[in-house]
Amino acid sequence: xxxxxxHTITQAVxxxxxxxxxPRIRQISESLVRHxxxxxxxxEPTQAEWAQAIEFLTAAGHITDHKRQEFILLSxxxxxxxxxxxxxHRLPDGATETTVLGPFYVQNPPEFPNGANISAGTDGEPxxxxxxxxxxxxxxxxxxxxxxxxxxxxxxxxxxxxEAEGPNMRxxxxxxxxxxxxxxxxxxxxxxxxxxGPVGKMLELQGRHPYxxxxxxxxxxxxxxxxxxxxxxxxxxxxxxSDVVFGVKDSLISRFEHLPAGPAPDGTVQERPCxxxxxxxxxxxxxx
Amino acid sequence: xxxxxxHTITQAVxxxxxxxxxPRIRQISESLVRHxxxxxxxxEPTQAEWAQAIEFLTAAGHITDHKRQEFILLSxxxxxxxxxxxxxHRLPDGATETTVLGPFYVQNPPEFPNGANISAGTDGEPxxxxxxxxxxxxxxxxxxxxxxxxxxxxxxxxxxxxEAEGPNMRxxxxxxxxxxxxxxxxxxxxxxxxxxGPVGKMLELQGRHPYxxxxxxxxxxxxxxxxxxxxxxxxxxxxxxSDVVFGVKDSLISRFEHLPAGPAPDGTVQERPCxxxxxxxxxxxxxx
Numbered sequence: 001x002x003x004x005x006x007h008t009i010t011q012a013v014x015x016x017x018x019x020x021x022x023p024r025i026r027q028i029s030e031s032l033v034r035h036x037x038x039x040x041x042x043x044e045p046t047q048a049e050w051a052q053a054i055e056f057l058t059a060a061g062h063i064t065d066h067k068r069q070e071f072i073l074l075s076x077x078x079x080x081x082x083x084x085x086x087x088x089h090r091l092p093d094g095a096t097e098t099t100v101l102g103p104f105y106v107q108n109p110p111e112f113p114n115g116a117n118i119s120a121g122t123d124g125e126p127x128x129x130x131x132x133x134x135x136x137x138x139x140x141x142x143x144x145x146x147x148x149x150x151x152x153x154x155x156x157x158x159x160x161x162x163e164a165e166g167p168n169m170r171x172x173x174x175x176x177x178x179x180x181x182x183x184x185x186x187x188x189x190x191x192x193x194x195x196x197g198p199v200g201k202m203l204e205l206q207g208r209h210p211y212x213x214x215x216x217x218x219x220x221x222x223x224x225x226x227x228x229x230x231x232x233x234x235x236x237x238x239x240x241x242s243d244v245v246f247g248v249k250d251s252l253i254s255r256f257e258h259l260p261a262g263p264a265p266d267g268t269v270q271e272r273p274c275x276x277x278x279x280x281x282x283x284x285x286x287x288x
Numbered sequence: 289x290x291x292x293x294x295h296t297i298t299q300a301v302x303x304x305x306x307x308x309x310x311p312r313i314r315q316i317s318e319s320l321v322r323h324x325x326x327x328x329x330x331x332e333p334t335q336a337e338w339a340q341a342i343e344f345l346t347a348a349g350h351i352t353d354h355k356r357q358e359f360i361l362l363s364x365x366x367x368x369x370x371x372x373x374x375x376x377h378r379l380p381d382g383a384t385e386t387t388v389l390g391p392f393y394v395q396n397p398p399e400f401p402n403g404a405n406i407s408a409g410t411d412g413e414p415x416x417x418x419x420x421x422x423x424x425x426x427x428x429x430x431x432x433x434x435x436x437x438x439x440x441x442x443x444x445x446x447x448x449x450x451e452a453e454g455p456n457m458r459x460x461x462x463x464x465x466x467x468x469x470x471x472x473x474x475x476x477x478x479x480x481x482x483x484x485g486p487v488g489k490m491l492e493l494q495g496r497h498p499y500x501x502x503x504x505x506x507x508x509x510x511x512x513x514x515x516x517x518x519x520x521x522x523x524x525x526x527x528x529x530s531d532v533v534f535g536v537k538d539s540l541i542s543r544f545e546h547l548p549a550g551p552a553p554d555g556t557v558q559e560r561p562c563x564x565x566x567x568x569x570x571x572x573x574x575x576x
Contacts, residue, residue: 001529001530001531001534001536002528002529002531002536002537002538003536003537003538004367004370004374004534004537005374006371006374006375009367009370009371009374009534010367010371012367012534013366013367013534016494016496016530016534017494017495017496018495019494019495019496020493020494020495021495022493025493025494026494027331028331028333028337029490029494031327031330031331032327032366033366033367035323035324035326035327035330036323036327036366036368037367037368037371038323039319039320039323039324040368040371040372040375041371041375042319042323043315043316043319044375045316045372045375046376047372047373047376049316050363050368050369050372054357054359054360054363057345057348057349057359058349058352058357058359060345060349061345061346061348061349061350061352061359062349062350062352064346064349064350069342069346071342071345071346071349072342075338075342078301078320078321078324079292079297079298079300079301079321079325080324080325080328080338081338082292082297083294083297083298083325083328083329084328084333084335084338085335086292086293086294086297087294087328087329087332087333088334088335205308205310205313206304206305206307206308206313206314206317207305207306207307207308207309208304208305208307240290241289241290242289242304243289243290246289246292246297246300246301246304248289248290248291249290249291249292250290250291
């Protein structure tokens with residue numbers, strides 16, 4: 001194996017993979033080499049451009065720590081995360097559509113009963129969220145585990161605040177016997193993804209803003225069903241058509257209705273105006 | 289821009305690049321998105337595999353520092369560095385072929401006169417290197433700047449030794465009026481690229497060894513000519529046909545002749561047996 005030119009080197013690298021024992025690793029490695037080489041042959045980078053690519057990846061690695069994941073941001077902003085999501089969620093008709101997990105999910109959020117306020121002490125417009133978890137036949141899924149998380153009115157998640165005061169605007173609830181659930185929180189806001197690193201620089205050079213439209217995240221699991229990872233987006237948000245991570249689907253946009261002070265749909269009486277989101281989630285059967 | 293599926297998302301991401309002002313950045317971004325998405329569609333990664341890819345890149349970033357560059361190793365071992373090299377060096381007939389720079393070049397090496405020993409104090413078989421620097425018409429290039437660097441007999445470069453004793457086995461020489469040069473050093477050895485990080489793990493999973501055949505690096509510059517970055521490989525090295533970075537070309541393999549003690553080709557008298565490499569380098573005219 002010698003004397004490779006810009007055309008023969010691809011086959012040479014693929015030939016070097018012939019001793020790969022795991023067939024999946026061999027498949028991924030071969031495909032990566034073919035597509036990566038095709039990309040390089042197409043753009044014909046100068047040595048200086050190649051060095052800039054190495055520097056970009058290095059900077060992304062160096063800014064990444066346990067609270068910041070620049071490679072996920074890169075995957076998100078290049079549409080790769082949503083592509084992987086789509087490939088892994090070819091769902092039956094009627095099942096709720098999926099979107100990206102995002103970088104702000106925290107394992108095992110605090111448990112709350114239905115009706116609780118999960119953002120106590122947070123400034124912002126009060127928001128009542130009601131809904132249900134059902135199968136594709138419309139049956140309520142009693143006990144379904146509902147993880148919810150969202151930003152504050154300034155667009156920040158609890159984990160982005162350096163003065164850590166513990167979890168806020170995130171909770172685990174369980175669906176009632178009829179599949180319904182409800183909780184109080186505050187309105188989320190549109191926000192920019194962290195853009196003070198290499199991905200932010202990339203977006204700037206590409207003439208793109210770093211914003212995501214306001215949304216509430218849901219992860220809903222129940223035995224025998226695919227775990228649903230999705231958002232519900234705020235109808236009317238100005239960024240719905242230019243979400244920097246390409247995550248918006250019409251079926252996931254919902255009205256966050258304005259309600260006057262007084263009786264609320266959950267039977268409580270509110271002293272100030274509030275908002276109300278109602279969304280019915282439908283889980284797909286587990287793949288066998 | 290909403291409701292993307294696994295087929296429409298690629299065009300959506302490309303459409304988001306329409307405000308890119310720099311045409312080269314737009315071209316590279318679009319090509320990257322197309323090839324990256326094609327790769328993902330071809331391998332259909334699970335969410336777990338996608339997360340492993342993120343972890344791999346993160347680990348590569350975290351092991352990279354001013355002395356270790358894992359992303360260059362990744363580019364080298366996937367054949368990308370040699371591909372970029374080939375694209376950037378479509379040379380006229382007769383010009384010396386190029387190969388990768390590698391991670392061990394140090395700017396502004398110490399200057400030595402012709403005939404000097406550039407590895408004084410290093411254990412190893414003495415090696416006399418003689419040769420010339422010429423244009424494609426055979427004219428010697430007086431004053432051409434010749435940077436040279438190589439490993440010790442154990443396969444390590446000076447910068448890999450933690451007890452830094454200053455530069456060793458690296459030098460800058462200048463061609464004599466007739467284009468010739470000569471220096472003494474020690475024989476280089478085959479060596480593994482650093483393989484205690486994610487790239488080493490990748491090679492292991494791909495059933496590949498991490499070795500490069502023994503070689504001496506040269507970077508040769510002269511006004512009006514393309515700077516030549518290349519190696520001369522040791523004839524007979526067992527890794528010539530499986531160089532982990534795909535850098536070997538027949539024209540760059542040379543005999544490192546065994547000489548008995550006694551008079552050497554440079555007019556000196558040696559007390560012990562030594563080796564002798566003679567190589568004539570030919571520079572291509574600068575691109576206009």
